[in-house]
Amino acid sequence: MHRSATPDVVVVGAGMVGAACAEALSAAGVRVLVIDRDGPAAGTTASGEGNVLVSDKEPGPELDLAVASRAEWDVVRGRLPEQVADIEWEAKGGVVVATGDPEPLTAFAAKQQEAGVAAQVITPAEVFDLEPLITRRVTIGVHYPDDAQVQPVLAATALLAAVRERGGEVRSGVTALGVRQSRGRVVGVDTSDGDIACGAVLNACGPWAGAFGAAAGAPIEVLPRRGMILVTAPLPESVRHKVYDADYVGAVGSGDAELQTSTVVESTGAGTVLIGSSRERIGFDEAVRVRVLRELARKAVGLFPFLGDVPVMRAYGGFRPYAPDHLPVIGADPRVVGLWHATGHEGAGIGLAPSTGRLITELFLGLTPHVDPSPFRVDRPAVIAS
DSSP states (O other), rough: OTTSSSOOOOEEEEEEHHHHHHHHHTTTTEEEEEEEESSOOSSGGGSSOEOOOOOTTTTTTHHHHHHHHHHHHHHHHSSSSSGOOOOOBBBOOOEEHHHHHHHHHHHHHHHHHHOOOEEEEOOHHHHHHHHHHHTTTOOEEEETTEEEOOOOOHHHHHHHHHHHHTTEEEEEEEOOOEEETTTTTTEEEEETTTTEOSSEEEEOOOOHHHHHHTTTTOOOOOOEEEEEEEEEEOOOSSOOOOEEEEEHHHHHHOOOOOOOEEEEEEEEETTTEEEEEEEEEETOOOOOHHHHHHHHHHHHHHHHHHGGGOEEEEEEEEEEEEEEEEEEEEOOOOOSEEEEEEBBBBGGHHHHHHHHHHHHHHHHHHHHHHSGGGGGTTSSSSSSSO
């Protein structure tokens, strides 16, 4: 797309979700322009672990989207330009363990099995075969072969490279200020770089989606939830899967504003070990809280005792976008014709991005959706205040 050409859609936000939506739209022949006030993957995407999980979701709409998106990841990776195709994709599988009463975890796995998820309950001995360095306090485990990991910054920038290869455009350092309307529908977006004419605008601003929605005349209830991650020094192979304790599932679905931590431990291709996770509703406060890091470290050592002797190289964190009902917001805004939203994925945006992009594309083009879009609609009570 030449700079003088009018895009069909301006995507506001060059993180994983915005990039996936732009990639899916461009693959379907839609002319796309992506703008971001910073640059590709500079916000929430850069502060995550790269989780592609089906193991942490209760049966329901988000799990349905996660299962579809896990399959869609394979499709999307096949569309990436060869020179950027290495996004450190690891189909390593996940192992969830309990160190106390095994019944809640086995019951959760049974519900997921009924929903079609590959979830194999395994004995402690089988857990130790998969993860030799894990604590011997494990009472039960569940193996999820479909869990995977990706390097999120590489993935988002590769998706945007695919957009460019198809004639789309990506502009960094451009802040979206609002939308222009004519006769009740979007005809452009106002930016710090001037007005951009377009047929539609997609709000993929992550934790800042509520603010952009308000600026566009269509406020939505999407709020920031902060998470922190520790990174160890590089190690020989030590953690083979994505491993987390059974408390993680409860923390994912909780709406509690107070600090919650649960143990997630995994290795990267570089040999470092990532340790999470925390969830805390503190607005956009960026202060590093030592008590959060200490709690993450303490719980990680409880799961993998060898980590007590491993130095932590750095810590990082960021804000994840959540809606009060813990479901993503995907679809057209009924109040402003031509305004669309793709946000609210909280900590699952990396995993859910491909199906989110596909769903936005299907709805935009009037195609049959591959998953039921109604649970994610913009005009639900939790998202649009009455």
